[in-house]
Amino acid sequence: MAHRLVVFASLNQVALVKRALQRNGVYAEMLRTPRCLLHTGCSFALRCLVEELTLLQEICSTYKIVPGGFFDDVEESIPTLDNELLDS
């Protein structure tokens, strides 16, 4: 199944969107943004099925959240966390 990563500026935004997706019966996984996506300036991401992106965009629109970007779910990039940038 094809997945995409959708990045957001903060964990608060990711948590809100994830819960809204859950209420619609859609599973999404919360992740810290992999190193390769840090140029977006965003911090956290949701990994979800490509076919759920329309619903996700509707949710973002409802809550006036602007996603930092949509990325192909490159499997090997996901666990590559940038520890130097993690807050204490």
Added chain:
Amino acid sequence: MIYLDNAATSWPKPPAVARAVRDAITHSTGNPGRTSHRSSMDSAILIQECRENIAQLFAINNPLRICFTANTTDALNIAIKGVLAPGDHVICSSMEHNSIWRPLTALADLGVELSIAEADSSGVVSATTVERLLRPNTKLIAMLHASNVNGAIQPIAEIGMLARKHGITMLVDAAQSAGSIPIDVEAMHIDLLAFPGHKGLLGPQGTGGLYVRERVNLRPMKEGGTGSDSNSPHQPIYYPDRLESGTLNLPGIAGLNQSVRYLLQRGVAQIERHESKLTQHLLAGLLKINGVTVYGPPVGVPRTAVVSFNLREMDPVYVAAELEKRADIACRPGWHCAGLAHRTQGTQKTGTVRLSPGPFTKIKEIEIALSVIAELAGED
């Protein structure tokens, strides 16, 4: 103990509150927003769930506009100091708690113009009185929803409509109303709502929050770590991160989440009916006791579950001590952190004895309190 001090902090709490606080400390609870391990993500979801439950309670359409604070005073300071600058004009009522009166007085020393709308004899301020005080530079109306001194309820929807009509930001102090009477930020035209977690919302102390309407943008009172945009030297512009620097009170918020769930289930309107019945019974009983002076709205007029009284010339501190000694009744004597309100109702010299029932108070407990007060009155 007969607990009649719910206006200061509510007790008891729904049992789920203590369980949630314990679980939050006992089990691994990561710092939300700082990392990506499961525990941290779980904390974020819990906090988000609490934001959503609070949003439902107050009819707020975007939970991300609710920022957690340590208490109402914290929230009011963030709101007041985030809106006003020297040269701006602000209106408050003559019934304010020190949590509005003192920050506004401090800002008045720095060049903010302050007007005080006088309340009537029962402690209520009319929209007409507020309207008369408007100036071209009026930036903010800051007003309590219900008095912690005498329970008077302000016509917030009318004053909010006035503020909206003139493009003025409306800040409401819901310290005594949140969880006790229904609040709808849309219907009441509230732009900024400051609320405590530990009073009518029945959560732990050290919790509270501030709702910020989308068109309102506040200067943050503090900047710092938010777990977002960490490489930038600037505070994020998006909410709640803009106002939530530093690690949140996760155990407190976990407890608050459960108490708000309890309120959603029981219904604030049901609690309002329960407390109103107790309060009216208390008022009617007090008025039958010779030598008692009761303050605030008359019997039959809606008020929150706050009743202030004096017994002849007796010192309120003595009356409160006797209530505890004779029947283990907990209440509050004195000025209730609201010098301005006491000036308004003429009790600035001694203060009052304040009885405040809560969602779990029984009518029998009110009757015991009344009988002890009658006994004291008979001894004078």
